[in-house]
Amino acid sequence: MTEELFNKMAQSVLDGDTDAAIVLAQQAIASGIDPLEAITNGFVKGVNQVGENFSCGQAFLPELVMAGEAMKAAVSTLEPEMQKRGLERKMLGKVVLATVEGDIHEIGKSLVGTMLSASGFQVFDLGVDVPAEKIIAKILEVDADLVGLSALLTTTMVKQKEVIDELDKRGLRKKVKVMVGGAPVTRDWVQKIEADGYSEDAIGAVGLAKQLVGAA
Amino acid sequence: MSKSIKSISNPKLRLEILTPQEIRKIHSATLWIIEKVGVRFPSKRALEIWAAHGAEVDNDKMIVRAKADLIEEAIKHCPPTYPLAARDPQQDLPLDGNHVFVGTDGCGVEVIDIKSGERRTSCLQDVRDISRIADATEEVAFHWVPVSAQDMPPATRGLHEIKAIWENSTKHVQTESIYNEREARAAIEMASLITDGIEKLRERPVLSLMQCSAPPLGHDGGSLDAALVAAEYGLPTGFMTMAANLTTGPATLAGNLAVGNAEVIAGTALIQLAYPGAPVFYAAAQTASDLRSGAYTGGGPEDFLYGAATNVLSDFYNIPLSMGSFATGAKEPNWQAGIENSLSTFMASIVMSDMLLGVGFLHGSRIWSFAEMMMDCEIFSIIRKTLQGIVVDDETLALDTIAAVGPGGNFLSQKHTLKHMRELFLPEFMDRRPFNEWEERKDDARDWALAKARRRLETHHPDPLDESVSNEMAKIIASLEK
Numbered sequence: 001m002t003e004e005l006f007n008k009m010a011q012s013v014l015d016g017d018t019d020a021a022i023v024l025a026q027q028a029i030a031s032g033i034d035p036l037e038a039i040t041n042g043f044v045k046g047v048n049q050v051g052e053n054f055s056c057g058q059a060f061l062p063e064l065v066m067a068g069e070a071m072k073a074a075v076s077t078l079e080p081e082m083q084k085r086g087l088e089r090k091m092l093g094k095v096v097l098a099t100v101e102g103d104i105h106e107i108g109k110s111l112v113g114t115m116l117s118a119s120g121f122q123v124f125d126l127g128v129d130v131p132a133e134k135i136i137a138k139i140l141e142v143d144a145d146l147v148g149l150s151a152l153l154t155t156t157m158v159k160q161k162e163v164i165d166e167l168d169k170r171g172l173r174k175k176v177k178v179m180v181g182g183a184p185v186t187r188d189w190v191q192k193i194e195a196d197g198y199s200e201d202a203i204g205a206v207g208l209a210k211q212l213v214g215a216a
Numbered sequence: 217m218s219k220s221i222k223s224i225s226n227p228k229l230r231l232e233i234l235t236p237q238e239i240r241k242i243h244s245a246t247l248w249i250i251e252k253v254g255v256r257f258p259s260k261r262a263l264e265i266w267a268a269h270g271a272e273v274d275n276d277k278m279i280v281r282a283k284a285d286l287i288e289e290a291i292k293h294c295p296p297t298y299p300l301a302a303r304d305p306q307q308d309l310p311l312d313g314n315h316v317f318v319g320t321d322g323c324g325v326e327v328i329d330i331k332s333g334e335r336r337t338s339c340l341q342d343v344r345d346i347s348r349i350a351d352a353t354e355e356v357a358f359h360w361v362p363v364s365a366q367d368m369p370p371a372t373r374g375l376h377e378i379k380a381i382w383e384n385s386t387k388h389v390q391t392e393s394i395y396n397e398r399e400a401r402a403a404i405e406m407a408s409l410i411t412d413g414i415e416k417l418r419e420r421p422v423l424s425l426m427q428c429s430a431p432p433l434g435h436d437g438g439s440l441d442a443a444l445v446a447a448e449y450g451l452p453t454g455f456m457t458m459a460a461n462l463t464t465g466p467a468t469l470a471g472n473l474a475v476g477n478a479e480v481i482a483g484t485a486l487i488q489l490a491y492p493g494a495p496v497f498y499a500a501a502q503t504a505s506d507l508r509s510g511a512y513t514g515g516g517p518e519d520f521l522y523g524a525a526t527n528v529l530s531d532f533y534n535i536p537l538s539m540g541s542f543a544t545g546a547k548e549p550n551w552q553a554g555i556e557n558s559l560s561t562f563m564a565s566i567v568m569s570d571m572l573l574g575v576g577f578l579h580g581s582r583i584w585s586f587a588e589m590m591m592d593c594e595i596f597s598i599i600r601k602t603l604q605g606i607v608v609d610d611e612t613l614a615l616d617t618i619a620a621v622g623p624g625g626n627f628l629s630q631k632h633t634l635k636h637m638r639e640l641f642l643p644e645f646m647d648r649r650p651f652n653e654w655e656e657r658k659d660d661a662r663d664w665a666l667a668k669a670r671r672r673l674e675t676h677h678p679d680p681l682d683e684s685v686s687n688e689m690a691k692i693i694a695s696l697e698k
Contacts, residue, residue: 060507062462104258104430104437107463111510154325155370183512183582184325184364188337201509 002033006042009074013046016066018073025077035078036087043074047118054203061202065111068118092120093145093213096138098130100151100159108181109150111202119206121146132162139167139176145213148205149195151182160185161193177212181205219306219386222354222597224316224565228605231566233524239532242474247284249433249478254279256434259441262486269489282485290485293492296534300358300452301420303410304386304679308420309357311452311497311536311570317357318596320350320589321543321574323393324363327584330670335583338363343380346576346584349669351385352676355593358388360426360574363584374399375693378423379406382689383681390538390571392426392456400425400442402692404449409685418450425453426499426538429479431464440486447487447494454538455483456499461518463505469521476502477529484535497570498530501540514545514580515556523564530569539569542592543581549588549662553578557592562599572596590665594645601641612636644668 005027012020021043028038050067053059075089082089095116099109106128117123124142126135139147147167151157160180167173177196180189190198196212199205210216234242249255257263258278267273269290271282300309309317327342328335342363350356361377368376374394381389394403407423408414417423425446427439435455446453457476459465465472484496504518505511513519523541530537541560546552564572575592578585606612617632627633645661647654 054508057508061505061510062467108510111463154323154364154366155373158370183580186326186337188326201511203509 002031005031005033006038006045009038009042010046010049013043013067013070013074014049016063016070018066018070021070021074022077025074029078029081034087035081035085036089038078039075039089043071047071064118064203065114068114071118072114091122092210092215094122094124094142095146095148095209096124096126096135096142096144097148098126098135098150099128100149100156100163101129101131102159103151103153103156104128105150105152105182108152108202109148112148112150112181112205115202115206116148116209119210121209132159132166135163136166136170136172139172144176146177146179146209148179148181148209150180152184154184157182157184157189160195164193164195179205179208179212218354219304220354221307221309221317221357221387222600223309223318223357224568224600224603225314227566227568227603228607229566229603231524231563233521233567234528239528242470242477242529243532245470245474246477246481247287249474250282250287250482251284252281253433253478254281255478255482256280256430257440257482257486258435258437261444262435262437262440265444265486265490280482282482287481287485290488290492291481291533291535293488294484294496294533294535295493297536298452298495299421300388300390300424301411301422302358302386302388303382303422303681305420307357307387309388313531313536313568313570315570316565316568316572316600317570318355318572318593319358319360319390319574320346320356320362321577321581322360322362324577324582324584325366326582327363328578328586330586330666330673337366338584339367340365340376340380342584343377344384345673346586346589347381347384348676348678349586349589349672351387351678352672353590353593355596356387356575358390358571359385361391361393362576364393369697372399372402372693372696375402375406375689375696378403379686379689379693382406382410382422383686384678386679388422388424390424390426390452392428394425395427395436395442396438397441397445398696400445402696404445404451405692406689407451409688410681414449421451421495424451424497426497427453427455427483429455429457429476429483431457431459431479432475433479435479435483440483443483443487444490447491447496450494452495452497453487454497454499455480456501456538456540458500458512458540459502460512461504462507463510465502469518469525472502472504473522473525473529476500476526481533484533497536497538498526498533499538500526501543501573502526503540512545512580514543515552515560517559519556520559520563523560523569524567527564527567527569531567536570538571538573539564541565541569541572542575542595543573543577544588545580547579547583549578549585549591549665553588553591554595558595558599561592561595562602565596565599565603586669587662587665590668591645591661594643594665598641598643 459476502522541564544553544556576589
């Protein structure tokens with residue numbers, strides 16, 4: 001019975017069916033199933049399967065994104081029950097994400113957020129046009145392991161350095177790893193501003209994040 | 217060096233990519249999107265203009281919903297034709313629907329160094345070098361800012377870039393790298409130094425401003441303000457959509473065209489509401505995001521179709537088009553670059569897109585290659601020749617000559633041959649040598665194209681910009697750096 005429910009959970013993620021994932025999460029709570037087990041033996045299995053399908057070229061980016069969203073919806077449905085039971089999901093790390101000040105380009109950054117959260121990171125997405133001090137404040141507030149800074153323009157890309165300098169000034173640079181992204185970001189730029197890494201796409205960003213927190 | 221500019225005109229080949237009914241359907245869909253879904257205009261000034269004309273404005277979300285007749289009436293004010301003026305009037309470009317002009321592409325972040333061959337971060341000197349070579353290249357009719365002058369301060373970078381182009385070329389400058397009001401005003405002041413006054417700039421716009429939309433269905437606030445300033449002074453301005461299947465647009469081509477069209481048409485209508493009759497152009501570089509990575513692709517059959525379909529749309533609205541072609545996703549000048557740049561440019565040219573952007577890039581407009589620039593120019597020349605088609609008349613049928621040679625002879629020594637042989641295309645970069653000659657050197661198009669660019673950079677001396685004008689421009693820039 002429970003096994004069947006777990007399979008359905010995995011399938012809902014595989015189908016990218018957010019509505020079904022929420023209903024299944026509610027069923028799990030109603031039947032007294034441990035929410036962590038529902039995640040690990042149910043929903044995560046679906047995420048892993050989509051990941052495998054993607055790796056062998058049978059699934060594509062929209063399927064990854066939809067699976068990620070279904071997974072996220074399921075987890076937030078289970079969240080109150082986890083709190084009630086005093087349970088906490090073990091995450092790979094905490095990531096603060098933002099598109100830097102003066103830049104309104106959102107899609108790449110949000111895509112990275114979805115991929116990271118589906119891969120087991122706790123993501124705090126601050127949106128676009130975010131000043132350095134706001135990013136730093138969030139890093140301190142949530143005790144982040146990683147920060148991801150996006151920029152699409154060469155004129156706003158300089159703000160990535162501003163955040164790094166600020167982290168440096170506050171002695172946080174060793175503790176918080178910095179990943180940067182956006183079309184104008186190159187290896188030279190990453191070296192120049194002494195970021196910890198960059199990726200040209202969202203899939204690569206997950207690999208990089210795992211590597212930076214030592215989970216690869 | 218020749219001052220002439222090579223363009224495509226009077227093509228004989230034709231293509232019907234969309235039927236009139238299909239165009240109407242995309243137009244209706246566009247109006248529905250603008251009225252029901254809305255378009256984001258994050259500029260105080262833009263929202264005020266929309267509100268003053270009776271559009272429904274959500275000031276919190278900065279979303280505008282406008283009725284079909286407001287949009288359609290506004291668009292009617294767009295001038296159908298106008299020239300892009302050049303520092304040298306001989307090089308003015310008539311945007312009249314019967315010319316296809318090519319520009320340098322922009323705005324890249326890295327350059328393959330012309331001397332060392334190393335890939336490195338772009339700087340102001342690259343803008344100078346590329347402009348100088350483009351000035352000497354007749355396939356290049358106008359400039360975009362080719363690469364970002366990353367050694368200049370971000371707040372005035374766009375101004376350093378256009379100054380560098382004017383100092384190295386007499387051709388028209390269209391910048392895609394000025395996207396705030398402050399820089400736009402300074403750029404116009406700089407341009408007015410060339411035309412000897414701001415009123416003459418209106419007649420002779422030596423500068424035009426291209427702005428990117430923020431898809432899906434949005435604009436950038438600074439870009440809107442800059443475009444409004446351009447329109448105020450009669451400088452041609454246009455909004456470019458880069459709507460991409462899967463990410464910033466639907467997975468289907470028609471839907472993606474409608475989303476991009478809504479962005480451009482809503483932006484264009486805003487300009488016409490503010491400054492009726494201001495010269496505007498439609499700009500587009502739609503594409504499909506990669507299915508695996510979501511990344512910008514810079515080529516592929518979808519791009520080729522968009523290249524042809526968009527001019528049909530801009531013709532429907534009767535405004536000139538600046539269309540993204542070339543700009544391969546290939547990492548080096550290779551098979552992929554040849555296919556993507558040839559087909560995208562062919563499709564955009566056969567429908568007579570007015571401006572094509574443009575030559576010189578690898579890796580989806582990120583890495584400048586001087587060799588690619590020269591090879592792209594040859595691609596354009598090949599397409600230009602192809603579009604001339606086959607002329608059939610008594611002279612070209614050459615019956616007298618055929619009779620004179622008779623069965624078994626040859627045509628090499630005929631007067632008719634001498635008269636017409638130069639109409640045949642003579643490539644610069646295609647390898648038609650005997651095999652053994654190739655085997656001795658094993659060089660190819662890339663080597664010859666690079667050598668040509670190097671030669672031009674060494675030997676070409678553009679007509680200098682008046683030193684006092686140059687100094688005044690420097691002062692304007694310096695005043696913004698204080």
